[in-house]
Amino acid sequence: MWKWLHSYADPERAYKLAGTLLPWFSALAIGFIGVGSIWGLLFAPVDYQQGDSYRIIFIHVPAASMSMSAYMAMATSAFIGLVWQIKSADWAAAAIAPIGAVVTFIALITGATWGKPMWGTWWVWDARLTSELVLLFLYLGVISLYASFEDKVLAARAAGILAIVGVINIPIIKYSVEWWNSLHQPATIKITEKSSMAMEMLMPLLINILGFGLMIGAITLVRFRAEILARNGMRPWVRELATAEGVK
Amino acid sequence: MNKGISFTQAFFTLLKRDLQIAIRHKGDIFNPLLFFILVVTLFPLGIGPEPQVLSRVAPGIIWVAALLASMLSLERLFKADFVDGSLEQMLLSPQPLSLMVLAKVLAHWILTGVPLILVAPLLAVLLHLDDNSYGALMATLALGTPVLSLLGAIGVALTVGLRKGGVLLSLLILPLYIPVLIFATSAIDAAGLNLPYSGHLAIIGAMLVGSLILAPFAIGASLRVSTN
Amino acid sequence: MQFDSLADFFNMGGYAFYVWLAYGVTFFSLGTLVIVSLRQKRKILTEIAKKIQREERLKANRSN
Numbered sequence: 001m002w003k004w005l006h007s008y009a010d011p012e013r014a015y016k017l018a019g020t021l022l023p024w025f026s027a028l029a030i031g032f033i034g035v036g037s038i039w040g041l042l043f044a045p046v047d048y049q050q051g052d053s054y055r056i057i058f059i060h061v062p063a064a065s066m067s068m069s070a071y072m073a074m075a076t077s078a079f080i081g082l083v084w085q086i087k088s089a090d091w092a093a094a095a096i097a098p099i100g101a102v103v104t105f106i107a108l109i110t111g112a113t114w115g116k117p118m119w120g121t122w123w124v125w126d127a128r129l130t131s132e133l134v135l136l137f138l139y140l141g142v143i144s145l146y147a148s149f150e151d152k153v154l155a156a157r158a159a160g161i162l163a164i165v166g167v168i169n170i171p172i173i174k175y176s177v178e179w180w181n182s183l184h185q186p187a188t189i190k191i192t193e194k195s196s197m198a199m200e201m202l203m204p205l206l207i208n209i210l211g212f213g214l215m216i217g218a219i220t221l222v223r224f225r226a227e228i229l230a231r232n233g234m235r236p237w238v239r240e241l242a243t244a245e246g247v248k
Numbered sequence: 249m250n251k252g253i254s255f256t257q258a259f260f261t262l263l264k265r266d267l268q269i270a271i272r273h274k275g276d277i278f279n280p281l282l283f284f285i286l287v288v289t290l291f292p293l294g295i296g297p298e299p300q301v302l303s304r305v306a307p308g309i310i311w312v313a314a315l316l317a318s319m320l321s322l323e324r325l326f327k328a329d330f331v332d333g334s335l336e337q338m339l340l341s342p343q344p345l346s347l348m349v350l351a352k353v354l355a356h357w358i359l360t361g362v363p364l365i366l367v368a369p370l371l372a373v374l375l376h377l378d379d380n381s382y383g384a385l386m387a388t389l390a391l392g393t394p395v396l397s398l399l400g401a402i403g404v405a406l407t408v409g410l411r412k413g414g415v416l417l418s419l420l421i422l423p424l425y426i427p428v429l430i431f432a433t434s435a436i437d438a439a440g441l442n443l444p445y446s447g448h449l450a451i452i453g454a455m456l457v458g459s460l461i462l463a464p465f466a467i468g469a470s471l472r473v474s475t476n
Numbered sequence: 477m478q479f480d481s482l483a484d485f486f487n488m489g490g491y492a493f494y495v496w497l498a499y500g501v502t503f504f505s506l507g508t509l510v511i512v513s514l515r516q517k518r519k520i521l522t523e524i525a526k527k528i529q530r531e532e533r534l535k536a537n538r539s540n
Contacts, residue, residue: 144416145420148413154474180434
């Protein structure tokens, strides 16, 4: 049933498939993020409690929700790479890691710039902020472990094991941080959340979440292609490509 | 087919060997312990000598120092064996790797974790820890330090083949230590307020059991990657 | 349109600094990531091409 999938484990086919998908992903990502951000910044109604500062939500929530998804995607690829020895999956995992780290960083920074006008402070040891920070550390660990090995086949396996260990730990860390937070946090500071968001606010938010997902996909494809080329430098098809467009 | 010595024998042989080696190099046992004591004594100098402040932060200080000391001592867990090739012999032996790894981690914990538990009450005295908290301190350290050794060994196994593993190791394993830190310190806090803390201990115990089961496999897999 | 004028839009109801800081940091870091990722491919291809040239030089010298 899944036999057709195996042919894409071949680096050349994976490279070409990524190449055909890339324009679609990038165009859709730019479109969605453009529409979502402009809608959110210009046309979404003002929040009656938070004023215009709530407009940060249109990048903060997509970044925060995608930071976790990107980690899951990375760990899944790493798992596939480790178990079925599919090298393309390893390369995909290596491609996602830096993107996930940047998205997590964005989620933290936008959270801080939202927190300052709302809570009066850049940082609180809120459960969500803290677990986001830990997630950033996990990403950085995977990235630097991958970078430390000379042999990238080993690097991918080592980083893969770490990513999987991280996945097992993420729920435990998240739960413990939440529990710790409820213990220490004075209840005065709370993210004002309305269960029912106005449609005019929700639409651009959903568009941007989708856009962020597509953007992560697009950048992953770019990095994945570069990773394939770097790891297959001795293959004839890569050498042809290099002589064709390498040295100018 | 003759598989050599039994699993139990292999486990205890390795345990005995590691303990013997460590007893011959006494620095391996005492240096992390000294580090632990030094870090703890630095805090009052930095924060100030007020007993109320110190007793408030004592659980956190002792536990953070214990995390750092455990990480520092772990760095050498597989290094010597990796350099002289006995690690590869271990990988090639017919006994399951996770068992051997467990023996090594246990040896490491006996050598660094147990002295740390024994010296912790003395440091707690220096930090004016609440009188009710001593039992909780000992219990959390007894349950928590093996978790630190097990989780940390994963990171060590991943970095053993690298020349500059030290800083990387802290980045890899300190985030994984967070849950232990949170539950251990809050158990000690709860004990200080005369509240029940058996729930915290149960969770740390669950972490111990979980890591006891899962970590040896991760350590084994990481060692196979590192020695490739 | 929620804003009356362009100045009003940039002012963001008094939250200009925070909103534009958030959007600025986001698009700056995403832009950097995209540029770095795009350059990666070119760099790798150039390296491979250089390696091929070096090998060919070696081969030519050896046959002389």
